[in-house]
Amino acid sequence: MTEPMKIRxxxxxxxxxxxxxxxxxxxxxxxxxxxxxxxxxHFIQTISAQLNGKTVFxxxxxxxxxxxxxxxxxxxxxxxxxxxxxTWTDNKGEKxxxxxxxxxxxx
Amino acid sequence: xxxxxxxxxxxxxxxxxxxxxxxDPTAAEFDKFRAVLEKDNPAELFEAKGEHxxxxxxxPKKASLEKCDLGLGPGMVKGAYAQxxxxxxxxxxxxxxxxxxxHCMISLQGFSYAELAKAPFSNxxxxxxxxxxxxxxxxxxxxxxxAPGRSHPKELAAYNNGKAVFFYRAxxxxxxxxxxxxxxxxxxxxxxxxxxxxxxxxxxxxxxWPGYRMTGGVVxxxxxxxxxxxxxxxxPRPEYASETLSALMTYLTVxxxxxxxxxxxxxx
Amino acid sequence: MxxxxxxxxxxxxxLLGSCATDSRDPTQVRAEALTMMQRDFKSQGIAGxxxxxxxxxxxxxxxxxxxxxxxxxxxxEKEQFATIQWPADGKLMGDWKAGERIxxxxxxxxxxxxxxxxxxxxxxxxxxxATTSFGTIGTSLHQFGKKRGYGPEIxxxxxxxxxxxxxxxxxxxxxxxxxxxxxxxxxxKDLTALxxxxxxxxxx
Numbered sequence: 052m053t054e055p056m057k058i059r060x061x062x063x064x065x066x067x068x069x070x071x072x073x074x075x076x077x078x079x080x081x082x083x084x085x086x087x088x089x090x091x092x093h094f095i096q097t098i099s100a101q102l103n104g105k106t107v108f109x110x111x112x113x114x115x116x117x118x119x120x121x122x123x124x125x126x127x128x129x130x131x132x133x134x135x136x137x138t139w140t141d142n143k144g145e146k147x148x149x150x151x152x153x154x155x156x157x158x
Numbered sequence: 159x160x161x162x163x164x165x166x167x168x169x170x171x172x173x174x175x176x177x178x179x180x181x182d183p184t185a186a187e188f189d190k191f192r193a194v195l196e197k198d199n200p201a202e203l204f205e206a207k208g209e210h211x212x213x214x215x216x217x218p219k220k221a222s223l224e225k226c227d228l229g230l231g232p233g234m235v236k237g238a239y240a241q242x243x244x245x246x247x248x249x250x251x252x253x254x255x256x257x258x259x260x261h262c263m264i265s266l267q268g269f270s271y272a273e274l275a276k277a278p279f280s281n282x283x284x285x286x287x288x289x290x291x292x293x294x295x296x297x298x299x300x301x302x303x304x305a306p307g308r309s310h311p312k313e314l315a316a317y318n319n320g321k322a323v324f325f326y327r328a329x330x331x332x333x334x335x336x337x338x339x340x341x342x343x344x345x346x347x348x349x350x351x352x353x354x355x356x357x358x359x360x361x362x363x364x365x366x367w368p369g370y371r372m373t374g375g376v377v378x379x380x381x382x383x384x385x386x387x388x389x390x391x392x393x394p395r396p397e398y399a400s401e402t403l404s405a406l407m408t409y410l411t412v413x414x415x416x417x418x419x420x421x422x423x424x425x426x
Numbered sequence: 427m428x429x430x431x432x433x434x435x436x437x438x439x440x441l442l443g444s445c446a447t448d449s450r451d452p453t454q455v456r457a458e459a460l461t462m463m464q465r466d467f468k469s470q471g472i473a474g475x476x477x478x479x480x481x482x483x484x485x486x487x488x489x490x491x492x493x494x495x496x497x498x499x500x501x502x503e504k505e506q507f508a509t510i511q512w513p514a515d516g517k518l519m520g521d522w523k524a525g526e527r528i529x530x531x532x533x534x535x536x537x538x539x540x541x542x543x544x545x546x547x548x549x550x551x552x553x554x555x556a557t558t559s560f561g562t563i564g565t566s567l568h569q570f571g572k573k574r575g576y577g578p579e580i581x582x583x584x585x586x587x588x589x590x591x592x593x594x595x596x597x598x599x600x601x602x603x604x605x606x607x608x609x610x611x612x613x614x615k616d617l618t619a620l621x622x623x624x625x626x627x628x629x630x
Binding site for chain 2 (some may be wrong): 458469473552606
């Protein structure tokens with residue numbers, strides 16, 4: 052089961068500052084549980100972002116990233132009312148998509 | 159359309175500058191990590207989860223917590239955390255936020271105390287529901303001034319009892335809370351120890367937990383923190399959501415009252 | 427406890443025109459707080475409920491805010507001194523290298539431990555120069571022997587203080603490692619050597 056992302060967008064001029072918090076265990080495959088057993092690799096492999104249905108990037112991600120990661124990027128050419136969609140997939144085939152709408156600065 | 163990736167994923171960012179303040183290199187690294195995460199505290203993920211839990215029917219009675227009274231009336235969450243611990247007439251005792259949430263889960267949703275108290279603290283694979291709920295409730299007091307109850311006689315008694323607990327030396331090592339947190343400018347190893355008897359430093363006791371702990375990436379509550387203090391004091395184990403812990407939180411929060419609460423913290 | 431007019435609103439609590447007071451004296455507050463703790467704490471692992479009890483020392487320190495009257499202090503310090511069991515072989519010095527490991531180890535005596543483990547010394551004291559992550563609750567022990575001399579009386583003081591700090595300073599914040607069996611005789615000898623062996627890095 053996946054849990055929702057928290058997506059925050061602040062617009063400055065036509066630049067949208069997008070900050071995404073993702074709920075994910077990001078297991079490195081090296082951690083041992085209380086019983087001393089290795090916890091299997093479980094990490095986000097790809098992240099993609101779309102602005103109004105158009106992909107603005109696809110990123111490959113490694114297991115060297117912290118639990119519950121923060122991901123931030125800026126997109127030029129954004130405006131109020133634009134739809135931002137973020138999707139991640141992990142190595143177990145789980146997938147999560149969340150979206151938000153760009154609001155005017157200060158609102 | 160042009161895209162610029164500004165920050166990668168936090169753990170992968172190489173640090174170029176050493177922090178000037180911290181004594182040891184590990185603490186300095188954590189300080190920089192914290193500075194980055196303060197804006198995007200992963201505790202917010204748990205606040206969101208807690209809000210969902212608050213609104214969703216659950217427990218044997220299939221009820222939501224939307225009728226839970228945190229002191230400002232049923233369902234009123236905004237600002238309630240900053241006014242706890244406080245006296246609740248329906249139970250005739252002072253309760254801290256987590257104790258009150260547990261009370262609501264029992265009385266409204268039909269959970270038993272025993273099942274909630276069985277494994278009440280977070281670990282890498284599990285965050286108990288009351289912890290997410292307290293993160294949500296705490297987040298709804300972001301920016302509010304701390305104003306715990308201090309007018310009802312039982313609130314005053316809780317403060318005085320909590321103060322007595324704070325200064326009570328016992329356990330194998332003869333420690334009290336005050337052994338570590340009753341003097342200015344002390345530290346254990348490199349860990350600074352705020353003096354909770356002073357108003358400005360007492361804020362640190364309230365501000366940190368509930369909060370996101372970077373070690374392990376889990377959210378812990380103040381219930382957990384005080385439990386672990388008593389473990390390190392070499393005391394027996396305080397019962398989850400007990401009156402003693404509410405009294406101690408009353409002492410700490412009243413000492414910090416009047417100051418602005420910034421919401422769930424970010425801790426090493 | 428004095429109650430003035432109380433006005434309750436449904437569910438919540440609102441207090442009108444009230445000035446709450448707590449008429450209990452400090453002894454009564456402490457007694458009631460202790461009763462509450464005895465009800466709310468549970469034994470866990472090696473940490474039994476007996477740990478909540480005050481012995482004569484803590485009773486005096488708790489009652490007088492760590493500053494009991496001089497006569498009482500002198501009497502209790504003497505009693506505590508008499509509890510110290512000196513090594514039967516008369517030797518107070520062990521191996522400083524083992525002592526360094528014991529000083530570094532902060533585990534032991536908590537409910538998740540099996541018993542005593544380490545001395546937690548660096549948690550509170552500066553000791554060897556190689557460790558910069560030392561606490562500041564206790565005084566610096568760097569050059570302990572070099573500053574005080576390496577004689578048998580200072581050895582005896584070091585061992586005795588580790589065994590039962592309250593024999594020397596009644597309300598000291600330092601644990602009584604020998605008295606509560608958090609450290610063994612050999613461990614206390616090793617720590618004494620860490621402080622008192624002229625070859626120990628502490629004394630360089």
